[in-house]
Amino acid sequence: MGKNILYGGITLIILMVFLGGCFMKSNDFDKETTTKAGETTESYMTNNFQDIETVEIEKVYRDPMGGMSIDGTVNEQYEFSLGMDEDDYTVQSGGYGEGFPDFKKECEDTVCDY
Numbered sequence: 001m002g003k004n005i006l007y008g009g010i011t012l013i014i015l016m017v018f019l020g021g022c023f024m025k026s027n028d029f030d031k032e033t034t035t036k037a038g039e040t041t042e043s044y045m046t047n048n049f050q051d052i053e054t055v056e057i058e059k060v061y062r063d064p065m066g067g068m069s070i071d072g073t074v075n076e077q078y079e080f081s082l083g084m085d086e087d088d089y090t091v092q093s094g095g096y097g098e099g100f101p102d103f104k105k106e107c108e109d110t111v112c113d114y
Helices: 002-023 031-048
Strands: 055-062 068-074 078-084 091-096
Touching: 031 055, 031 068, 031 078, 031 091
Parallel strands: none
Antiparallel strands: 055 068, 068 078, 078 091
């Protein structure tokens, strides 16, 4: 009886691990998605912020809540992190490091087209 419970418990754990792995979303995006996210990020930055000279994408990844996140730097020194909708590539949220360039005047209240 004790062995049956042990074997049944082990089988159940293995089954749960296997099925859990099948239903989890991958943390990686394909090359096409990563490229499109990078292009959109660059367009968003140059159209909404002052004095953007360079945009470097460091990482495109699935965040803990399951959304797409993009980390990078502008002008080789100011960090940012964007949350992006992976269906239509719209920027949903943004976090900007200290010293990050200001929004363009016309983009302060409403996001400018990108």
